Amino acid sequence: MSSAEPVLxxxxxxxxxxxxxxxxxxxALQRCDDCGELRYPVAAVCPRCLSARSxxxxxxxxxxxxxxxxFHNAYHAAWRDRLPYSVGLVELEEGPRLFGTLVATEGxxxxxxxxxxxxxxxxxxxxxxxxxxxxEGDGR
Amino acid sequence: MAWRRAAISGVGASxxxxxxxxxxxxxxxxxxxxxxxDAGLEKDDLDGLLTxxxxxxxxxxxxxxxxxxxxxxxxxxxxxxxxGGATGGALIxxxxxxxxxxxxxxxxCVFSDTARTSGSRFSSSSxxxxxxxxxxxxxxxxxxxxxxxxxxxxYGTTSDHLAAVAVTCRHHASLNPGAVRREPLTVEExxxxxxxxxxxxxxxxCLITDGAVAVIVTSAERAxxxxxxxxxxxxxxxxxxxxxxxxxxxxYLPHQRAAVQDAYRMAGVGPADIxxxxxxxxxxxxxxxxxxxxxxCEPGQAGPWLEGGEKIRLGGDLPVNxxxxxxxxxxxxxxxxxxxxxxxIRGECGDRQVEDAELCLVTGRGMTLNTSSALVLGR
Numbered sequence: 001m002s003s004a005e006p007v008l009x010x011x012x013x014x015x016x017x018x019x020x021x022x023x024x025x026x027x028a029l030q031r032c033d034d035c036g037e038l039r040y041p042v043a044a045v046c047p048r049c050l051s052a053r054s055x056x057x058x059x060x061x062x063x064x065x066x067x068x069x070x071f072h073n074a075y076h077a078a079w080r081d082r083l084p085y086s087v088g089l090v091e092l093e094e095g096p097r098l099f100g101t102l103v104a105t106e107g108x109x110x111x112x113x114x115x116x117x118x119x120x121x122x123x124x125x126x127x128x129x130x131x132x133x134x135x136e137g138d139g140r
Numbered sequence: 141m142a143w144r145r146a147a148i149s150g151v152g153a154s155x156x157x158x159x160x161x162x163x164x165x166x167x168x169x170x171x172x173x174x175x176x177x178d179a180g181l182e183k184d185d186l187d188g189l190l191t192x193x194x195x196x197x198x199x200x201x202x203x204x205x206x207x208x209x210x211x212x213x214x215x216x217x218x219x220x221x222x223x224g225g226a227t228g229g230a231l232i233x234x235x236x237x238x239x240x241x242x243x244x245x246x247x248x249c250v251f252s253d254t255a256r257t258s259g260s261r262f263s264s265s266s267x268x269x270x271x272x273x274x275x276x277x278x279x280x281x282x283x284x285x286x287x288x289x290x291x292x293x294x295y296g297t298t299s300d301h302l303a304a305v306a307v308t309c310r311h312h313a314s315l316n317p318g319a320v321r322r323e324p325l326t327v328e329e330x331x332x333x334x335x336x337x338x339x340x341x342x343x344x345x346c347l348i349t350d351g352a353v354a355v356i357v358t359s360a361e362r363a364x365x366x367x368x369x370x371x372x373x374x375x376x377x378x379x380x381x382x383x384x385x386x387x388x389x390x391x392y393l394p395h396q397r398a399a400v401q402d403a404y405r406m407a408g409v410g411p412a413d414i415x416x417x418x419x420x421x422x423x424x425x426x427x428x429x430x431x432x433x434x435x436x437c438e439p440g441q442a443g444p445w446l447e448g449g450e451k452i453r454l455g456g457d458l459p460v461n462x463x464x465x466x467x468x469x470x471x472x473x474x475x476x477x478x479x480x481x482x483x484x485i486r487g488e489c490g491d492r493q494v495e496d497a498e499l500c501l502v503t504g505r506g507m508t509l510n511t512s513s514a515l516v517l518g519r
Contacts, residue, residue: 007265007273015269040386042269047386067290067391070338075263075278084338087277089286089385097385099267101275112293128274 006078006123015042017056022127027061027118029096030054040096061118062093063131068102068110090116090131104132142374142407142518146236147363149246149370150179150356151479156470157320159350160257164196165210167352168252172211175354180367181246186356188217188244190235192227192473194253195260207250217244224506225420225466226378227251228355228475229513233376235357245358251475252352260348266384266508280422281345283509285337287391288425292339294440299339301443302424303330306343306467308449309421313464315454315492320349321468344424346466353475355482371485374409374499375516377402384508396505397433399512404435407516409499411435414516416484416494417458417501418477421465427452430503431460454492462492474504481517 009019021028031038034051045052068088074080086102088110102110103119117134120127152174154167162170176183189211193203203220207213217238223230228251235247253260262280265273272278291297307327313319325343333342363370379398384390404410411434419430428442436458437445446452452460463469463480470476481500483489498518505512 007271009270009274012269018270041267041384047383067286067293069282069285069289070335071276071278071282072335072338073279073281075261075282076265076273076276079276079278082276085276087275087282089391099272099275099277099385112290130275 004077007076008123008126014044018042019126021056021058022120022129025120025127026058027129028056028058031057038094038096040098060093062134063090063116063118065110065112065114065116066091066097067112086110088116088131101128101130102132103130108133142409143376144360144372144374145240146357147360147370147372148232148355148478148482148517149358149363149366149368150175150181151482152176152178152354153318153472153476153479154252154352156318156349156351156472158256159254162254162350164194164252164254164352165207167254167350168207168250168354169211171252171352171354172248172250175248175356178368179356181356183211183213185246186213186248187215188235188238188247189213189215190218190231190247190249191220192231192251193220193222194251194255196254196258215244217247223511223513225422225474226504226506226511226513228353228473228478229376229502229504229515230378232355232357232373232478232515233378233513236373236376239357239359245362247357249355249357250352251472254350255348255471256350262348279337281337281340284423284425285340287393287429287509288339288423290391291425291428291440295443297428297443299331299341300327301428301446302344303327304446304449305421305424305427305452306330308453309461309465309467311453312462312492313468316463316469319464319469320347321464340423340425346422347468347471349470349472351470351472353472353479355475355478369486369519371482371517372519373515374518375403375405375407376514377406378513380511382510384510390509393429393433393505393509393512395510395512396429396503399514400434400501400503403501403514403516409516413499414458414501415497415499416462417460418462418465418481418503419460420474420477420504421461421467424467426505427460434501454494459494462489462494473506477502477504478515481515485517485519
């Protein structure tokens with residue numbers, strides 16, 4: 001907690017596909033080879049059928065806002081300079097939900113269901129998928 | 141017919157607050173001595189020890205070993221469990237089942253923590269493979285803020301509704317000599333308190349305190365011959381949504397409804413039969429969800445149902461957290477809710493006693509909003 005180093009993923013055989021895709025500017029999740037379930041969180045087995053076989057599937061990056069909060073308290077030193085910052089629970093167009101930092105929200109009031117688009121922010125050497133408001137005619 | 145095969149025969153709470161001269165073990169001993177005295181039992185009567193390690197207990201799942209050694213207890217059943225705020229209720233349930241099965245006769249359930257003195261901030265991030273902190277998502281407050289925001293946006297719940305919970309719990313704490321925060325709180329003061337994780341303000345958050353609680357469970361039959369009037373377990377339930385983001389309704393905590401419904405069914409009662417409730421209140425929003433899940437109002441409608449807090453205040457339809465709760469009494473992760481439930485049924489609560497309290501619903505919930513337990517206590 002005293003460290004100002006940001007929290008970064010620890011790469012393993014389980015999550016490497018997610019972060020390698022992010023480094024390419026893609027959002028990808030595991031799709032079960034046996035039952036077809038698209039899953040998040042990233043995990044070694046399918047929570048629907050327990051199969052260990054899956055394939056990383058690139059997604060549209062389009063999402064909508066399911067809930068959100070704004071941090072005014074620095075629970076971690078690395079985030080102190082970003083206060084206040086927003087985090088969303090977002091629902092991907094393909095179904096799964098995940099948490100993501102909300103960026104480029106200035107001038108766009110946050111609202112349930114508002115359209116979002118994945119964007120990638122660099123933290124050290126790591127590319128982290130975050131979400132920004134998606135506007136009409138963005139073409140993405 | 142109500143289950144009523146096990147009873148809570150003794151409850152004990154240590155002093156609460158900031159207690160830098162104490163350790164988690166001296167506090168646990170203070171609570172256990174109190175519970176034994178309350179029951180009229182001796183330490184050597186105990187043949188079960190179930191514990192919950194606090195944030196300041198490095199032993200984790202081996203906590204029962206440390207406490208057993210320190211306290212000189214060599215029981216038949218033993219163990220430690222970590223379910224956050226659902227643990228107290230869950231351990232009492234396992235104690236009751238073991239007693240009913242004949243595996244033990246007198247089980248102490250114990251929690252102690254020096255969270256305040258140790259500087260616990262409940263700031264960690266959840267997530268297994270990739271921690272949510274990668275995205276800045278830290279703390280217990282944040283998880284409940286996600287719930288509060290969606291509840292507000294979907295149903296029109298407001299910060300005034302949240303304040304009504306905080307103000308009511310503080311009022312009840314003002315009537316409790318053992319409570320840590322007893323000075324009055326107004327809605328305006330709540331609204332002026334610092335934003336922590338929008339939409340939750342400081343006065344939406346529970347306290348962080350040092351203290352300990354012990355609860356002694358026996359058979360209902362044995363309770364008849366002990367010091368205090370028996371408080372029996374009419375019904376009990378648990379349910380857990382162990383998936384978080386992957387579960388479509390995780391944010392709304394459907395497990396809470398399942399746990400309470402199981403407890404109602406076992407007790408043979410419904411919400412209209414409950415005289416007083418002790419709802420796990422890590423944050424104000426939690427009380428609103430318990431009111432909905434407990435069937436006291438329709439889903440989404442708890443905010444307006446509160447009538448500014450009158451409904452849940454002493455003298456109202458359903459007095460809630462009559463000792464002040466986690467918000468104002470002390471943050472014993474729901475264990476003091478059990479103590480207060482027992483004392484209300486015994487009629488020991490003085491200025492804060494609910495008249496003719498015959499049935500009390502006690503709930504707990506913990507971890508990343510995942511776990512829940514419920515008890516219906518009666519005579």
